[in-house]
Amino acid sequence: MELLECTLAIDDLDEFVADLGAIGDRHGVTVQAFDARYVADRAHLERAVELADRAISRGENVARDRAVEILLYAAGRRQIDRALEMGVDESETEAVVLVDKDSTGNEGVRGDGNADEATALEAVADLAAVVATEPTLEEPDEETLHSFFEITDAERAATDASLSALVRERVALLEVEK
Structure with missing residues (x-):
């Protein structure tokens, strides 16, 4: 899995999503863009990919598209x-774009997955919507993460777990709640 931390300025969301899909198809990878405020850290997305792939391999996925299944788990x-x-x-957004080879055994992955991830990441970085490549995950938006993942002050006070660990717990709980 490769990540591009960047600022996006998207004028046409449908066109941007189509561009990401075309890059994914061309390089045999999955590409998904996230608003960085909703991502705790790299481990959050790694866990989402792992669980999405497991659901797909078991035939338990909700979405037909791997990128959407990863989004569901990340959320x-x-x-x-x-x-x-x-x-x-459609706005200017600090973002993180995930590029990942399909490890579920589905067709469409060509050649060396790592090379395809790197090449796809370069293609994403070259899109007009990418106005800057800069760190976006260094300082998580704790208020947004608390709200979106429904992490209460009482929960934080009851544990010494990091915010990232609590977010990953929410991602993992999706398996239980199915």
Whole structure:
């Protein structure tokens, strides 16, 4: 899995999503963009990919598209419309774009997955919507994460777990709630 931390300026969301899909198809990878405010850290997205792939391999996935299934797990929600809040929109947004080879055994992955991820990441970085590549995950938006993942002050006070660990717990709980 590769991540591009960046600022996006999206004028046409449908066109941007189509561009990401075309890059994914061309390089045999999955590409998904997230509003960085909703991502705790890299481990959050790694866990979402792992659980989405497990659901797909078991035939338990909700979405037909792997990128959407990853979004559902990252958001800790089964409803696509609620998970989309975590995605990007037509505006200037600090974002993180995930590029990952398909490890579920599905067809469409060509050659060396790592090379395809790196090449796809370069193609994403070259999109006109990417106005800057800069760290976006260094300082998580704790207020947004608390609200979106429904993490209460009482929960935080009852544990010494990090905010990232609590978010990953919400992602994992999606498996239980199915």
